[in-house]
Amino acid sequence: MTYQTNDFHNVENVGPLDRVNRIIAGTTLIMVAVLFTAIAPASIAGLVALGTYAGLTGFIGWDPLYSTARLFQHRVPEPRPAAAAKHEPREAQSPADGDYRKAA
Numbered sequence: 001m002t003y004q005t006n007d008f009h010n011v012e013n014v015g016p017l018d019r020v021n022r023i024i025a026g027t028t029l030i031m032v033a034v035l036f037t038a039i040a041p042a043s044i045a046g047l048v049a050l051g052t053y054a055g056l057t058g059f060i061g062w063d064p065l066y067s068t069a070r071l072f073q074h075r076v077p078e079p080r081p082a083a084a085a086k087h088e089p090r091e092a093q094s095p096a097d098g099d100y101r102k103a104a
Contacts, residue, residue, distance in 0.1 A: 014066065018058075026056070028051070030051035
């Protein structure tokens, strides 16, 4: 996944788990509205509106309400320093140094 940012705000402010949950919830709400037509038309419209909002924000990865409240569930990872990223080999131990299989 790529992280897109600009000078004003983080473009993706919804985390990956939240995105999956929103897509599932949005699809479920729309399916309930379509399958249960015996409920009031205002309720159907509300379910479709909530399902569409949840699904779209899940697909896009950006929620305008999160942006307004300055909530960010999607964090851009900090770059690791170059020295910490390298693996430094350990010195070889010989049986003369003691039992090298023991935990230190």
